[in-house]
Amino acid sequence: MSWIGNLFGTESAVNNLVDKDDGLIVRAGSAIGNLHYSNQERANDDKENAKALQEWSIRFLDAMAPFKIVQRVLAFAAMFFWLFVGLNVVIAIWIKAIYPEIDAVTALTEFAFSDYVFYPVMAIFVLYTGGGTINSIRGTK
Numbered sequence: 001m002s003w004i005g006n007l008f009g010t011e012s013a014v015n016n017l018v019d020k021d022d023g024l025i026v027r028a029g030s031a032i033g034n035l036h037y038s039n040q041e042r043a044n045d046d047k048e049n050a051k052a053l054q055e056w057s058i059r060f061l062d063a064m065a066p067f068k069i070v071q072r073v074l075a076f077a078a079m080f081f082w083l084f085v086g087l088n089v090v091i092a093i094w095i096k097a098i099y100p101e102i103d104a105v106t107a108l109t110e111f112a113f114s115d116y117v118f119y120p121v122m123a124i125f126v127l128y129t130g131g132g133t134i135n136s137i138r139g140t141k
Contacts, residue, residue, distance in 0.1 A: 075128040
């Protein structure tokens with residue numbers, strides 16, 4: 001082995017390379033042999049990933065709880081405002097039916113369909129009530 005040791009440097013360098021228990025060749029071979037990814041390993045990883053995702057989702061929902069309360073307050077405030085404007089339009093229509101010289105219907109309907117009322121309220125309706133509807137249509141929980 002002395003001529004191989006001289007070729008590669010020292011005898012310990014050769015032993016590090018060709019040792020049958022801890023040599024670099026044995027370690028490289030076992031690393032290559034471990035590259036096989038069986039169906040059982042894949043199933044175990046899928047279960048672990050699903051469990052980790054569920055745990056993360058629960059932690060995320062717990063962390064977002066204060067924001068959900070704020071979202072509900074804003075959504076119900078916008079819904080109340082929309083109902084209030086709609087009720088005022090209906091009252092204005094009745095007042096115009098009884099007293100034709102008083103016309104608040106035009107101004108109130110312009111206000112109801114203005115950018116100040118219509119788009120924010122519609123966005124809140126779509127986002128707040130539409131999320132569950134989309135999941136129901138897709139059939140997911």
